[in-house]
Amino acid sequence: MLANGATLEVKKSGESTFAKLPGLKELPDVGVEPEKVENTTLEDEIKQYENGIGDPGDMTYKFKWDNGDAKASYRILREYEKTGETVSFKETLKDGTTTEFDAQVAVKRAGAGVNAAMEFDLNLSLQSNLKITDPA
Template sequence: MLANGITLAMKKEAESTFTKLLGLKEVPELGVDPEKVDNTTLEDKMKHSELGIGDPGDLAYKFKWENDVDSSYRKLRAVSDTKETVSFEQTFPDGTKFHFDAQCSVKVSGGGVNAAIEYTLNLGLQTDIVVVDPTA
């Protein structure tokens, strides 16, 4: 399956439906890398470890630059400015959905000759990532 068609949508606490964020160009890996916790005793001949809590890593989404009144940039910047926790839904083309709540920050990229301006949405998770499998 190609990544083409992946969407990201946002919902504030008072809203009942998700609003699709337009201009999405790149999505991060979703999931966790559990920390390996050393649990070796003095009697062990080799190191023993167990998996600890997970680290989702950096959740950074890249978007095409648009700054009109109804742009995703302005919606995300407004949420970033208030440090509000909002709900996100990332959807794959096959219908798989990933739900999570996060705080966000928005940063505009630099530029250069023949380079498109874009912005990055960085998320700080506030909940676990819940995977919803497609039913069909």
């Protein structure tokens, strides 16, 4: 499936509806890899492991650069970064699969050169589990 048609939406705590963030260009890997915890006893002949706490890794979304008005994704997200508040996100894929989570925001304008498009990165620090909902 192509990523075309995917959206990312955001809402503050206490708000009832999500607002679409325009200019989304690239999605991060989404999922949780549990850490491998060694739990070998003196009776074991080889090391034994258990799954530990999950680590989703870095979640970075790429956006087209636009800082033209107050509704630009860059300005909205930079405001969340300034306040340090945890906000809710909802990613929706073309087939209807959704992933919802809470995160703190860090925004970084990416560098660019001759004949290269300007972008910015939305780096998220997860503050909740990932809630993945399959399409109907």
